[in-house]
Amino acid sequence: MKSTPLIELKHAGRTYAHGGGAVHALRDINLQLYAAQSWAILGASGSGKSTLLNILGCLDRLDTGVYKLQGTDITHMDDAALSEVRLRTFGFIFQSFNLLPQLNVLENIELPLFYMHTEARAARQRAEELAHTVGLYERRTHRPTELSGGQQQRVAIARALANDPAIILADEPTGNLDTRTSVQIMELLMQQLDLGKTLVMVTHDHALGQTCSHRIGLRDGAIIEELYA
Secondary structure, rough: OOOOHHHHHEEEEEEEOOOOOEEEEEEEEEEEEEEOOOEEEEEOOOOHHHHHHHOOOOOOOOOEEEEEEEOOOOOOOOOEEEHHHHHHEEEEEEEOOEEEEEHHHHHHHHHHHHOOOHHHHHHHHHHHHHHHHHHHHHHHOOOHHHHHHHHHHHHHHHHHHOOOEEEEEEEEOOOOHHHHHHHHHHHHHHHHHOOEEEEEEEOOHHHHHHHOEEEEEEEEOEEEEEEEE
């Protein structure tokens, strides 16, 4: 008997008003994502990649279709409940890192735990453990401006893991990095699969997409191909 998908989209659609008309950002998307899978969402600019990632991460809502998360229909969940789901289920990694410049490495890692009202000592211990994991413990008191791009992305990964998410969502996680650093970042992300986490990554880089066990291609908001390793 097959397990319940972590994420299931059925006939999912998202339309935006634009210039007096409508842009169909997503059209009839059907997906099932399971634990310990890695997914690459591929496509040209404007294909719907970021919209799909935002829908998966509960940062945006569907106009049509159904979204089930861990077997629960969250399509029409209110904003407060959806915010709680987002905080406890997902870890987000952005191309631009989105670190707070006034905070040091440990403080940036701790941010999700602050919003979860984690006790301060436990939050600091978790942040120190993750700083070790991403190889930045020696730089734990440095601020983002004192770090290289690769080091900043490592902090962003540690922050995304702080709440022990079931699902990691990454938007062009190596887009601003050199090849060697990109390989190191992907190795860090792929290690999370061994812990049972699911990785969903948006990328325009087909070579990078090949590192994932599942790949979907988008064009004009629709899935044009779905591949498995």
